[in-house]
Amino acid sequence: MLYSGGNGAITPDEINKVMAHFDAGDMLVLKNEIAHTKDILEQARKKELRICFNPSPYNRSIEDLPLDAADNFFVNEIERAGLAQLPAETPAPPVLDNLVKRFPKAEIILTAGREGAYYGFGSLRKKGEIADMPVTDTTGSGDTFTGFFSAARIKGYTLAESLKIAGTAASIAVSRKGAMEPIPFGEEVFRGLSRAYRRGLYGGLDK
Numbered sequence: 001m002l003y004s005g006g007n008g009a010i011t012p013d014e015i016n017k018v019m020a021h022f023d024a025g026d027m028l029v030l031k032n033e034i035a036h037t038k039d040i041l042e043q044a045r046k047k048e049l050r051i052c053f054n055p056s057p058y059n060r061s062i063e064d065l066p067l068d069a070a071d072n073f074f075v076n077e078i079e080r081a082g083l084a085q086l087p088a089e090t091p092a093p094p095v096l097d098n099l100v101k102r103f104p105k106a107e108i109i110l111t112a113g114r115e116g117a118y119y120g121f122g123s124l125r126k127k128g129e130i131a132d133m134p135v136t137d138t139t140g141s142g143d144t145f146t147g148f149f150s151a152a153r154i155k156g157y158t159l160a161e162s163l164k165i166a167g168t169a170a171s172i173a174v175s176r177k178g179a180m181e182p183i184p185f186g187e188e189v190f191r192g193l194s195r196a197y198r199r200g201l202y203g204g205l206d207k
Contacts, residue, residue: 007033007035008035009035010036011035011036012039016043019044022049023047025048026049027051028050028052029147029150030044031053031056032054032055032056032057032059038064038065038066041070042069050071050072051069051071053070054075055083056075056076056078058082058083062083068103072106072107073099073103073109074111074149075108075111076110076111076142080095080096083099083102092110092112092115093125095110096108096110096118097120099120100120100122106121107120109149111141113138114130117167119159119163126159126163128164129163130167130170131168133172136174136177137176138174139178139179140179140182141173142170144169144170144182144183144184145169147183148186148189149163165190169183169189172188
């Protein structure tokens with residue numbers, strides 16, 4: 001049973017009150033789980049916020065949204081195929097190329113489970129790997145990846161470093177059972193990765 005709960009009860013007035021606290025350059029992270037998604041995207045665009053959009057759950061209503069407002073798309077196997085209008089079994093690289101062409105102003109990040117993640121923007125392509133961790137529960141792993149990637153970029157990490165940080169955080173999350181509880185705190189990932197660099201566990205990362 002799918003029930004939106006509080007997400008479906010949010011009103012335009014509540015949205016307006018929240019939006020009043022944000023200015024140009026601030027970041028909005030949004031999924032297709034909340035009422036009035038279209039209005040939120042349009043308001044965010046007018047305020048010149050940086051919009052990170054995960055079209056999940058993917059459905060036909062997605063195409064009615066102002067998708068060109070997004071600065072970043074975070075999509076998994078199901079969402080990427082729907083957004084690219086390609087068969088679900090299409091490998092990630094051609095889907096990435098399709099989405100980069102469709103949304104030339106947006107950075108595209110495809111999460112692909114054990115394959116890691118793929119990044120595309122213009123002619124730039126990057127591949128991010130996950131950490132080797134036992135998989136217990138994948139619930140919330142995509143949200144974890146999105147949050148840590150965005151946080152890393154805000155903190156000034158390079159693209160390659162941000163993919164590594166997000167992949168590490170998502171790997172930790174899937175090794176634990178639950179939805180919100182397994183998501184690691186920022187300190188666990190950022191400090192842990194810093195120690196790993198000092199110990200030489202990772203090679204140099206380019207931009």
